[in-house]
Amino acid sequence: xxxxxxxxxxxxxPEGATxxxxxxxxxxxxxxxxxxxxxxxxxxxxxxxxYSSGNEDGRFTAQLNRASQYISLLIRDSKLSDxxxxxxxxxxxxxxxxxxxxxxxxxxxxxP
Amino acid sequence: xxxxxxxxxxxxxxxxxxxxxxCAQDMNHEYMYWYRQDPGMGLRLxxxxxxxxxxxxGEVPDGYNVSRLKKQNFLLGLESAAPSQTSVYFxxxxxxxxxxxxxxxxxxxxxxxxLLVL
Numbered sequence: 001x002x003x004x005x006x007x008x009x010x011x012x013x014p015e016g017a018t019x020x021x022x023x024x025x026x027x028x029x030x031x032x033x034x035x036x037x038x039x040x041x042x043x044x045x046x047x048x049x050x051y052s053s054g055n056e057d058g059r060f061t062a063q064l065n066r067a068s069q070y071i072s073l074l075i076r077d078s079k080l081s082d083x084x085x086x087x088x089x090x091x092x093x094x095x096x097x098x099x100x101x102x103x104x105x106x107x108x109x110x111x112p
Numbered sequence: 113x114x115x116x117x118x119x120x121x122x123x124x125x126x127x128x129x130x131x132x133x134x135c136a137q138d139m140n141h142e143y144m145y146w147y148r149q150d151p152g153m154g155l156r157l158x159x160x161x162x163x164x165x166x167x168x169x170g171e172v173p174d175g176y177n178v179s180r181l182k183k184q185n186f187l188l189g190l191e192s193a194a195p196s197q198t199s200v201y202f203x204x205x206x207x208x209x210x211x212x213x214x215x216x217x218x219x220x221x222x223x224x225x226x227l228l229v230l
Contacts, residue, residue: 032216043202043221044155087155091216099145099170100219104154 003027004090004103012109017078021106023088024070032091033064033071038105039084047073047086078110114138116222118203124228125193133188133225135203143206143217144186145170146178148199149224155202161186193229201225 006023013019025033033050048055050062050071061074075082088103116137125131135144145160147170157170161180175197177189186205190197202224206217 034218041224043223044219045221046218049218099157099160100217102155104152 003092003101004088006086006088006103006106008104008106010107010109012111013078014111015078015080017110018074018076019078019108020072020074021086021088021108022070022072023103023106024068025088025090025092025101026069027090027092028066028069030069030090030092033062034089034100035060035062035071035073036087036089036102037084038087044087044102075108078108080110080112083108083110116203116205116220118201118222118225120225121223122226124230125190126230127194129193130189130191131193131227132190133201133203133227135186135188135205135222136184137186137203137205137220137222138184139205139207139220140183141205141207141220142183143208144180145204145206145219146176146186146188147202147204148172148197149202150199158188158201193227195229197227198229199227201227 035047036044037047038044050064054063059076063072085105085107087105090101119134146158147155156172159178161167164183167178179187203222204219206219
């Protein structure tokens with residue numbers, strides 16, 4: 001099983017729709033979780049961290065399910081500008097320092 | 113505050129040629145990274161550094177060397193370029209945050225270098 005797995009998509013949704021992505025991770029000891037966003041031919045940028053209790057930032061909500069080892073990203077009221085690839089990122093170690101492990105990303109296309 | 117910058121932005125090499133990619137950051141970050149991104153493969157870590165004068169291998173280090181002589185710079189070298197090294201290369205930097213025994217980080221990426229090896 002790969003360390004971090006995502007559905008590559010693309011997810012095609014109309015403006016205003018609600019869309020959700022899941023990401024599964026293999027290392028049950030993983031402690032830190034993030035969603036990064038990458039626009040076409042640009043660098044990845046941190047979208048939000050994912051906390052155990054879940055967190056919300058405007059139209060974006062991130063959830064963590066440790067029992068099933070997945071994290072999710074929910075986008076409400078999709079905008080054209082939300083079109084991008086969303087990368088799931090996990091720190092696999094449970095102590096000390098560990099480099100980030102990136103998923104391959106899920107592509108979202110929002111159409112008018 | 114320029115953040116993370118990379119030079120060059122684009123380069124074409126012939127097989128066997130050498131080149132150095134430069135990454136610079138002005139955020140006083142301790143940690144720096146080099147990734148490559150290929151279609152269908154996602155971001156893969158080549159080498160990283162947790163401080164000036166230190167480097168470590170990542171997931172795909174073969175064919176690359178790195179140096180961190182100054183805290184703000186991280187150089188990636190290709191001694192003898194191969195077509196398999198055609199890719200987009202991203203540099204990133206971060207600062208570690210700690211809580212108890214856990215360390216985590218937010219990585220800031222440069223704009224990337226597109227390399228084509230013929």
